[in-house]
Amino acid sequence: MGFSIDSLKKVAEGKTKVIYENPSDPKSVYMVFKDDITAGDGAKHDVIKGKAVTDWKTNKDIFEFLNRCGVRTHYIDSPEQRVSLVKKLDFKINLEVVTRRVAAGSILKWSNVKEGTWFDPLITQFHYKDDPLHDPMLDDDYVDYIIKAKEGGHIYQEMRDINAEVFVFLEKAFSQFGIQLVDMKLVYGLIENKVTLIDEISGGSFRLWPYRTENPNLNQENVLSELNPDARLDKDTYRKGESLDKVQSKFEEIAKITDSFKDISV
Ligand SMILES: Nc1ncnc2c1ncn2[C@@H]1O[C@H](COP(=O)(O)OP(=O)(O)OP(=O)(O)O)[C@@H](O)[C@H]1O
Ligand SMILES: [Mg+2]
Structure with missing residues (x-):
């Protein structure tokens, strides 16, 4: 530079x-x-x-x-x-867009859905970004309303579509390394009036659970038996209070895998 x-x-x-x-x-x-x-x-x-x-x-x-x-x-x-x-961002959309394939984390608290439940179609949720409020989940119609009021209604559906599209790209990519993308949260903004994926995507952006076997059977209602959350690579190691060395070594494992994304043909 x-x-x-x-x-x-x-x-x-x-x-x-x-x-x-x-x-x-x-x-x-x-x-x-x-x-x-x-x-x-x-x-x-x-x-x-x-x-x-x-x-x-x-x-x-x-x-x-x-x-x-x-x-x-x-x-x-x-x-x-x-x-x-x-x-550079022209307008930050103050929402976190979460897409889930496998039930884990906060969603388990919101009903009696069991950890490992497989979601097909994917589930997408919008959270209002506010630390003191703990990023509350918003009702779809309300998200639509606040976005419409500010910037026009198309943005809401675009964020949904881009989030699901990105999820599938990354899910396929990680699957080549024997890892299931469990869920992921992304942030959007407007750049030159277009809905654009912004911020960062790193170990804190998703859950990654390794497969238990080379060819897991993911075609069932609950896939917990096919995946190994104990070997997770993501920031949950930190949330669960593992040593900082361990947390860093997991993040390094992720970086080693994503290094090979350059070899994936799209
Ligand atoms: N393309 C961009 N142009 C300008 N600012 C950006 C862009 N992408 C991300 N940012 C901003 O960078 C800032 C610093 O990011 P950081 O992730 O450290 O913030 P944070 O404290 O985690 O808050 P947040 O919850 O908004 O991520 C944020 O305000 C974010 O909105
Ligand atoms: Mg941040």
């Missing part, structure tokens, strides 16, 4: 990333990953040396794969370790 990132003007800082202005292009920004890790909407917080580089690499591999798949994303390039160049 020919300059130090710290010399740039900071535009925003969140829990896991810092955004800097790009002096040579007002339409893009630098997104710099931090070693910080949080859970419980910021209630639990640690710093893991090396996590920023690992998440940066996973994010790079996944966004480059999705761009190749033709998904509209903000991602442009990863000019150096920890640094991504992305298209």
